[in-house]
Amino acid sequence: MLIRKPADVRPSEITSYDNYLNRRDFMRAGAIAGGALLAPSALAAVVPDAKRARLPDVSESPYSTGESPNSYEDITTYNNYYEFGTGKDDPAVHARDFEPRPWTIEVEGHAEKTGTYDFDDFVKPFDLEERIYRMRCVEAWSMVIPWVGISLAAVVKRLRPTSKARYVAFETLHDARRMPGQRSRWSLDWPYREGLTIAEATNPLPILAVGLYGEVLPNQNGAPIRLVVPWKYGFKGIKGIVRIRFTERQPPCSWNMAQPREYGFYANVNPDVDHPRWSQARERRIGAGIFAEKQPTLMFNGYGEHVAHLYDGLDLRLNY
Numbered sequence: 001m002l003i004r005k006p007a008d009v010r011p012s013e014i015t016s017y018d019n020y021l022n023r024r025d026f027m028r029a030g031a032i033a034g035g036a037l038l039a040p041s042a043l044a045a046v047v048p049d050a051k052r053a054r055l056p057d058v059s060e061s062p063y064s065t066g067e068s069p070n071s072y073e074d075i076t077t078y079n080n081y082y083e084f085g086t087g088k089d090d091p092a093v094h095a096r097d098f099e100p101r102p103w104t105i106e107v108e109g110h111a112e113k114t115g116t117y118d119f120d121d122f123v124k125p126f127d128l129e130e131r132i133y134r135m136r137c138v139e140a141w142s143m144v145i146p147w148v149g150i151s152l153a154a155v156v157k158r159l160r161p162t163s164k165a166r167y168v169a170f171e172t173l174h175d176a177r178r179m180p181g182q183r184s185r186w187s188l189d190w191p192y193r194e195g196l197t198i199a200e201a202t203n204p205l206p207i208l209a210v211g212l213y214g215e216v217l218p219n220q221n222g223a224p225i226r227l228v229v230p231w232k233y234g235f236k237g238i239k240g241i242v243r244i245r246f247t248e249r250q251p252p253c254s255w256n257m258a259q260p261r262e263y264g265f266y267a268n269v270n271p272d273v274d275h276p277r278w279s280q281a282r283e284r285r286i287g288a289g290i291f292a293e294k295q296p297t298l299m300f301n302g303y304g305e306h307v308a309h310l311y312d313g314l315d316l317r318l319n320y
């Protein structure tokens with residue numbers, strides 16, 4: 001039931017979501033009865049909480065892949081979000097009580113519509129679309145995720161960048177009281193920062209995601225709003241965005257600043273350019289099972305027909 005698109009779900013079927021909850025309770029009871037060594041916090045993370053809510057009026061998109069999405073559980077319990085810890089299961093546990101409200105987005109730099117926007121006002125003018133996209137992490141694993149979001153191109157257009165704007169920069173909330181991972185200074189230089197060229201940001205594929213599986217975006221996936229750029233490595237998809245700045249110069253980006261020889265600004269998925277410490281030719285699809293072989297990684301993560309033209313003249317053998 002969970003891999004169905006929201007529009008296909010009849011009201012009578014929504015009860016199967018309760019079954020899903022019950023199954024979790026059953027498994028939890030079984031785990032305890034069976035003496036399984038699961039920490040209470042880890043269990044809390046896999047039991048969906050009451051904050052889950054469906055998003056209204058979500059339309060389908062021709063850009064969605066026909067591949068089966070990963071399970072809700074895979075997508076919400078195997079995460080990278082260093083603001084909440086560096087382990088894959090840390091964000092689900094440590095972002096559980098994060099409050100993504102009230103939330104404002106500052107729009108700055110070379111644009112006409114600069115200013116402070118309340119999150120709900122920021123999103124309201126745009127259509128909510130489901131975009132089922134492959135996501136390829138630079139660590140050589142991948143998932144298929146049914147995001148709900150708004151077109152970044154539509155957002156950029158509405159903010160009216162001036163002719164000076166050549167890049168769009170994004171920043172995550174910087175608040176170590178709410179994001180405990182930011183208390184550690186050795187991991188990244190906070191706040192997390194990312195950026196795109198204007199041509200990339202106005203391509204039809206990137207979205208600002210506000211949901212997944214037809215529901216409000218879970219904290220661990222970047223609530224209330226995060227970037228998704230499906231032809232680039234996952235680290236470009238900055239979470240918990242509070243600032244959007246139109247710039248003349250290429251903005252600094254977190255992983256590029258931390259390890260410039262390993263992570264470029266463009267960071268397009270490319271099976272032919274290895275990471276200095278591992279191959280990028282193949283990827284492990286999360287949820288495929290422990291006996292599944294790694295699958296080949298596709299140039300531009302399979303989105304080349306939509307984006308290859310953006311890089312005419314760039315030498316794709318280099319790690320940008």
Ligand SMILES: Nc1nc2c(c(=O)[nH]1)N[C@H]1C(S)=C(S)[C@@H](COP(=O)(O)O)O[C@H]1N2
Nearest residue numbers: 079080081082137192221234235237238239
């Ligand atoms: N602010 C912030 N955004 C972030 C990260 C992070 O640590 N902090 N991790 C990135 C990486 S490496 C990946 S692979 C994706 C993971 O997104 P997901 O957990 O929703 O699958 O988020 C990206 N966005």
Ligand SMILES: [Mo]
Nearest residue numbers: 137138234235
């Ligand atoms: Mo990643």
